[in-house]
Amino acid sequence: MPNLQDVAKKAGVSTATVSKVLSNTPYFTEETRDRVMIAVRELGYMPNLAGRALSSGKTNIVAVVFPYIYDPIFKDPLVMQILEGIEAQCTSEKYNILLSTPRVSAEEIDPHYIQLIQSGYIDGLIAIDNVPINSVAVPAIERNIPTVIIGYTDEQYSVRSDDLGGAKLLMQHILELGHRNIGIITVPQDTNFALNQRMVGIQQVAEEAGMCFTDIPVSYGNYSTSSGVKAAKILLEDHPNLTAIICLNDRMAIGAIQQAYQMGRHVPDDLTVVGYDNISAASMALPPLTTVDQHALKLGQVASKMLFSIFEGAMPDSVVVPANLVTRGSSASLNT
Amino acid sequence: MPNLQDVAKKAGVSTATVSKVLSNTPYFTEETRDRVMIAVRELGYMPNLAGRALSSGKTNIVAVVFPYIYDPIFKDPLVMQILEGIEAQCTSEKYNILLSTPRVSAEEIDPHYIQLIQSGYIDGLIAIDNVPINSVAVPAIERNIPTVIIGYTDEQYSVRSDDLGGAKLLMQHILELGHRNIGIITVPQDTNFALNQRMVGIQQVAEEAGMCFTDIPVSYGNYSTSSGVKAAKILLEDHPNLTAIICLNDRMAIGAIQQAYQMGRHVPDDLTVVGYDNISAASMALPPLTTVDQHALKLGQVASKMLFSIFEGAMPDSVVVPANLVTRGSSASLNT
DNA sequence: AGAATATAGTTAAACGCTTAACTATTTGCT
DNA sequence: AGCAAATAGTTAAGCGTTTAACTATATTCT
Numbered sequence: 001m002p003n004l005q006d007v008a009k010k011a012g013v014s015t016a017t018v019s020k021v022l023s024n025t026p027y028f029t030e031e032t033r034d035r036v037m038i039a040v041r042e043l044g045y046m047p048n049l050a051g052r053a054l055s056s057g058k059t060n061i062v063a064v065v066f067p068y069i070y071d072p073i074f075k076d077p078l079v080m081q082i083l084e085g086i087e088a089q090c091t092s093e094k095y096n097i098l099l100s101t102p103r104v105s106a107e108e109i110d111p112h113y114i115q116l117i118q119s120g121y122i123d124g125l126i127a128i129d130n131v132p133i134n135s136v137a138v139p140a141i142e143r144n145i146p147t148v149i150i151g152y153t154d155e156q157y158s159v160r161s162d163d164l165g166g167a168k169l170l171m172q173h174i175l176e177l178g179h180r181n182i183g184i185i186t187v188p189q190d191t192n193f194a195l196n197q198r199m200v201g202i203q204q205v206a207e208e209a210g211m212c213f214t215d216i217p218v219s220y221g222n223y224s225t226s227s228g229v230k231a232a233k234i235l236l237e238d239h240p241n242l243t244a245i246i247c248l249n250d251r252m253a254i255g256a257i258q259q260a261y262q263m264g265r266h267v268p269d270d271l272t273v274v275g276y277d278n279i280s281a282a283s284m285a286l287p288p289l290t291t292v293d294q295h296a297l298k299l300g301q302v303a304s305k306m307l308f309s310i311f312e313g314a315m316p317d318s319v320v321v322p323a324n325l326v327t328r329g330s331s332a333s334l335n336t
Numbered sequence: 337m338p339n340l341q342d343v344a345k346k347a348g349v350s351t352a353t354v355s356k357v358l359s360n361t362p363y364f365t366e367e368t369r370d371r372v373m374i375a376v377r378e379l380g381y382m383p384n385l386a387g388r389a390l391s392s393g394k395t396n397i398v399a400v401v402f403p404y405i406y407d408p409i410f411k412d413p414l415v416m417q418i419l420e421g422i423e424a425q426c427t428s429e430k431y432n433i434l435l436s437t438p439r440v441s442a443e444e445i446d447p448h449y450i451q452l453i454q455s456g457y458i459d460g461l462i463a464i465d466n467v468p469i470n471s472v473a474v475p476a477i478e479r480n481i482p483t484v485i486i487g488y489t490d491e492q493y494s495v496r497s498d499d500l501g502g503a504k505l506l507m508q509h510i511l512e513l514g515h516r517n518i519g520i521i522t523v524p525q526d527t528n529f530a531l532n533q534r535m536v537g538i539q540q541v542a543e544e545a546g547m548c549f550t551d552i553p554v555s556y557g558n559y560s561t562s563s564g565v566k567a568a569k570i571l572l573e574d575h576p577n578l579t580a581i582i583c584l585n586d587r588m589a590i591g592a593i594q595q596a597y598q599m600g601r602h603v604p605d606d607l608t609v610v611g612y613d614n615i616s617a618a619s620m621a622l623p624p625l626t627t628v629d630q631h632a633l634k635l636g637q638v639a640s641k642m643l644f645s646i647f648e649g650a651m652p653d654s655v656v657v658p659a660n661l662v663t664r665g666s667s668a669s670l671n672t
Numbered sequence: 673a674g675a676a677t678a679t680a681g682t683t684a685a686a687c688g689c690t691t692a693a694c695t696a697t698t699t700g701c702t
Numbered sequence: 703a704g705c706a707a708a709t710a711g712t713t714a715a716g717c718g719t720t721t722a723a724c725t726a727t728a729t730t731c732t
Contacts, residue, residue: 081410285620
């Protein structure tokens with residue numbers, strides 16, 4: 001593999017000159033540039049990134065950190081969408097993505113992850129930080145690595161979806177359809193900031209409509225479809241009069257629909273079920289699921305753009321990406 | 337950020353000794369080890385990977401390459417599963433994953449990708465290489481980067497799923513249920529090695545059963561659910577007597593089920609529909625989809641293990657991971 | 673004309689680590 | 703006792719870049 005020296009020798013100049021030409025730093029003639037470029041081409045020279053990293057401190061690598069906590073992250077379609085958004089942006093800016101999935105617990109953060117952020121291998125970091133147990137972003141920020149957080153945080157740079165607003169839209173939709181006997185399927189409180197906010201959104205709309213929020217029956221799952229099945233069973237057995245169930249993610253909603261059929265209740269005629277996230281399976285479900293699209297792809301894009309602007313010395317404001325309601329066949333008005 | 341020098345000074349030894357202690361290379365006393373380790377701990381020292389990479393040529397990074405070609409890879413749930421398998425293995429071996437998604441066309445491979453594999457940043461590479469247009473693995477192999485290919489290839493180290501066997505199981509299942517008027521939904525021939533093999537598997541079983549394969553009607557999609565809808569429409573309109581449709585991926589199968597309902601045919605009573613891949617939406621579908629699980633997660637795990645064994649000088653044989661039939665509600669025997 | 677400035681290029685140090693080559697001491701063997 | 707071999711540690715070169723500091727011309731201005 002040829003190095004700068006080889007190119008310099010071939011072009012009859014010093015390595016410093018080659019470096020200048022390649023980085024477009026002033027003071028060289030057109031002629032020198034040509035000689036250098038020809039040598040580069042003939043040798044098939046490509047800079048060694050490790051050398052460059054050591055010397056300049058820049059690696060052109062951004063770490064994308066998906067803490068591996070509750071729900072194995074690879075099962076979460078949102079993660080993919082976020083990653084897709086980040087990928088698009090990083091690719092166009094010629095950055096590489098280093099995917100890190102540290103094991104996180106309340107007591108400890110994966111030492112291998114700490115090693116990574118201390119290694120000098122990373123120019124910046126985008127972290128999903130949405131769970132209260134322990135922050136994966138803080139150790140990076142402490143080490144002065146430019147960091148953008150996707151999620152709820154007090155740190156400076158963050159991007160998040162408007163969970164409050166999205167949940168309000170969803171609840172408004174349910175109320176507009178005439179439902180008043182509503183159940184909720186969510187995850188245990190304070191395990192996920194986003195879902196907390198969605199609950200708050202539902203509460204606000206409920207109270208604006210004069211309903212007593214604490215009267216609304218709630219059942220708990222763990223994000224999975226099967227947990228949605230169980231939660232719906234409990235809910236429908238204890239409250240047979242429910243006409244609508246709001247599930248705070250799509251997979252649990254799909255489980256709820258299945259359970260409803262099991263119990264002889266047809267969706268949406270006998271029961272409205274709505275979800276949240278607009279995963280791809282939501283549109284493939286039968287009936288297709290009414291849900292909220294939080295534009296996870298955009299979340300990833302915005303986070304990447306924010307990171308690149310920080311690289312350039314900016315101090316961007318945090319961004320809240322609006323969510324919007326996707327009305328499909330699983331919700332219907334209470335009537336007849 | 338402290339460096340080796342700082343540790344050496346604090347421990348009162350040379351940098352070489354510190355390096356030896358940290359890499360467990362012989363000749364040092366217990367007492368020296370302790371002094372060094374104490375200094376390491378007190379300073380919070382962590383090796384700079386760029387320095388190490390430059391000096392040793394090892395980075396502890398493996399590139400995972402998902403060429404961005406036909407179907408945006410992030411939409412493909414299999415990719416996630418493969419990635420999950422790779423992640424598990426790499427994490428346990430203390431390797432980091434650099435995710436690369438080069439744009440690939442028949443004429444050219446993303447120059448940025450070429451730069452990456454020539455950069456000295458990468459110890460090894462795992463590539464999904466399943467499409468005939470252009471190989472993303474060959475440039476890496478040419479540059480002597482240890483490379484494992486997931487897919488069909490003539491290169492030395494590869495892992496793939498047993499598409500032939502999986503498709504045979506699927507076709508046998510259909511025949512055992514008594515179906516003889518069968519349609520197939522796939523993608524255009526020679527755009528994907530795996531799907532080619534699945535077709536061969538179906539053909540073999542058909543011919544063993546004395547059927548004429550060329551009589552089986554085929555319709556084409558592009559992997560997506562909506563393309564499955566269209567393909568099923570064509571198939572069912574042209575051949576109303578079909579009692580079973582084999583779709584060569586799950587998303588198209590889900591589309592086919594939807595289209596069948598549209599046309600008033602109930603699955604599985606009036607029509608059996610089966611898929612391939614066992615994506616998560618398959619179990620959530622209504623009815624749950626009979627499909628073939630190709631154990632994509634295992635594919636990723638096996639590929640990683642293979643790569644690590646190559647690092648250690650082994651010359652592993654290629655592996656074919658068996659697939660198995662997952663029987664669910666979308667297939668039923670032809671009767672009554 | 674002569675000083676000041678701009679241009680073109682070179683030299684060499686620095687980044688942080690690994691490791692071959694070396695020195696010095698201790699141990700084992702005949 | 704005397705030599706070889708094993709052990710413990712050091713020195714310094716080298717990995718491939720970038721870049722500050724420098725030299726040597728050429729150009730501009732008064």
